[in-house]
Amino acid sequence: xxxxxxxxxxxxxxxxxxxxxxxxxxxxxxxxxxxxxxxxxxxxxxxxxxxxxxxxxxxxxxxxxxxxxxxxxxxxxxxxxxxxxxxxxxxxxxxxxxxxxxxxxxxxxxxxxxxxxxxxxxxxxxxxxxxxxxxxxxxxxxxxxxxxxxxxxxxxxxxxxxxxxxxxxxxxxxxxxxxxxxxxxxxxxxxxxxxxxxxxxxxxxxxxxxxxxxxxxxxxxxxx
Ligand code: 5RP
Numbered sequence: 001x002x003x004x005x006x007x008x009x010x011x012x013x014x015x016x017x018x019x020x021x022x023x024x025x026x027x028x029x030x031x032x033x034x035x036x037x038x039x040x041x042x043x044x045x046x047x048x049x050x051x052x053x054x055x056x057x058x059x060x061x062x063x064x065x066x067x068x069x070x071x072x073x074x075x076x077x078x079x080x081x082x083x084x085x086x087x088x089x090x091x092x093x094x095x096x097x098x099x100x101x102x103x104x105x106x107x108x109x110x111x112x113x114x115x116x117x118x119x120x121x122x123x124x125x126x127x128x129x130x131x132x133x134x135x136x137x138x139x140x141x142x143x144x145x146x147x148x149x150x151x152x153x154x155x156x157x158x159x160x161x162x163x164x165x166x167x168x169x170x171x172x173x174x175x176x177x178x179x180x181x182x183x184x185x186x187x188x189x190x191x192x193x194x195x196x197x198x199x200x201x202x203x204x205x206x207x208x209x210x211x212x213x214x215x216x217x218x219x220x221x222x223x224x
Contacts, residue, residue: 007221012039016035016043022049026052029100030085036119038066058102082115085119087099087203090129093209093210094129098203105170118210118212118213122217128184140173156179190202
């Protein structure tokens, strides 16, 4: 295991340790949240009684294979704890998410959780958001119009693709990745983008006051 993978695992393990018996837990998506889910799976095998909602089909499959009981918002109203990764984490705890394409479900789960834990390696921790392209989930119909508006807003948009076809999210939408440069006013940008008809969600996760667990390549793990 390389140093970055070790760091991701360390962050995931530390977050999983916050899961208590009886909790309803949000399971994030991505290569860091993966390790938290693995650890929670072990804890369930050892007798931990929890139920979970996953933020992607991939994480749900992983959880089910590990025997983690899965529930949904048809059965519950609120989660106790959400553990997820991020693409950028600012010093104020503001986030860019959606590099893995699951931003919409991730935001629904984050907003439905009483506590949020964000896990990441040291490369994710930044002074100001904006280096990582900002994912914007859009409905496929008329995406070209949203794309042109994003161009006019200086977002330097790119339609996310896979195998030369538009990338399709778990919600059957497209993702347009944008580069607005340093994002000095994330709330304003988020509001501006959300008001565009056809935009479903942005990857700006703001004012969620997460507990942030950062793992370093030298083996340190810090909770912020
Ligand atoms: C998926 C996400 C992920 O949490 C984010 O992309 C971080 O992933 P990783 O831990 O693999 O770097 O937002 O939509």
